Amino acid sequence: MASKRGNVWLGAAGLVVNSKGQWLVVKKRYGGLHGKWSLPAGFVHGNETVDQAVLREVKEETGVDCELIEMIGFRSGVIREEISDNMAIFLLKANNEEQPIIAQLSELYEVEWLPPAELSNDKEASVMLREMASYVLEEGLEPIEDVDPGEVFGYSDYKLFFKK
Numbered sequence: 001m002a003s004k005r006g007n008v009w010l011g012a013a014g015l016v017v018n019s020k021g022q023w024l025v026v027k028k029r030y031g032g033l034h035g036k037w038s039l040p041a042g043f044v045h046g047n048e049t050v051d052q053a054v055l056r057e058v059k060e061e062t063g064v065d066c067e068l069i070e071m072i073g074f075r076s077g078v079i080r081e082e083i084s085d086n087m088a089i090f091l092l093k094a095n096n097e098e099q100p101i102i103a104q105l106s107e108l109y110e111v112e113w114l115p116p117a118e119l120s121n122d123k124e125a126s127v128m129l130r131e132m133a134s135y136v137l138e139e140g141l142e143p144i145e146d147v148d149p150g151e152v153f154g155y156s157d158y159k160l161f162f163k164k
Contacts, residue, residue: 005043011087012054013041013075015132016066018097022113025129026061029107037112037119038126041087050088058092062111063102066092075128077158085155131160 016024025037042057044050051068058066073089103111119125120133 007082008084009086010044010050011041011085012044012050012057013039013087013089014054014058014066014092015039015072015089016058016062016064016092016094018094018113020113020115022115023119023133024058024062024064024094024101024111025114025119025125026103026111027109027124029109033126035109035124036126036129037114037122037124038129039089040111051090054088054090054092061104061108063104064099065095067095069093073132073160075158075160077155079156080154081156128160 014024018024024040026040027037028034040058040061042053042060044053048056051071055066055068058064069091071088072091075085075087075089077085079085101111101113103109116133119129122130125133
């Protein structure tokens with residue numbers, strides 16, 4: 001599998017939680033997450049740090065300006081035994097919760113604030129998002145083992161790590 005990113009990928013995702021406990025989620029138009037709710041996320045550019053990338057991606061995809069609270073997790077997987085696919089996951093706070101959310105329509109169908117209880121059982125939520133929502137509700141953020149991401153991405157290995 002040839003890629004302009006090489007065989008080690010680094011992405012950044014932002015979990016933005018509002019004062020009502022709802023999560024800012026996006027519904028993707030492309031790739032393995034097509035039609036699925038997921039966190040705003042994207043690849044880190046060569047001229048930025050991972051924390052700068054997450055703030056940029058959330059702003060680009062949702063129009064929401066945020067501040068970084070802390071890194072809460074890391075996803076690491078190997079696609080088809082040849083590409084190391086990694087994502088740092090950050091907890092963010094919207095600078096202004098009243099700011100309108102605006103979906104980047106070239107990449108997304110929609111953007112919504114949704115409660116984790118709804119996402120934990122939503123078949124339209126990504127595997128990672130459902131797992132995160134379930135663990136937040138049941139046990140707090142902590143390591144999640146033996147997760148099956150499904151066949152869509154072709155992972156030969158997959159792990160999630162979350163802060164307790």
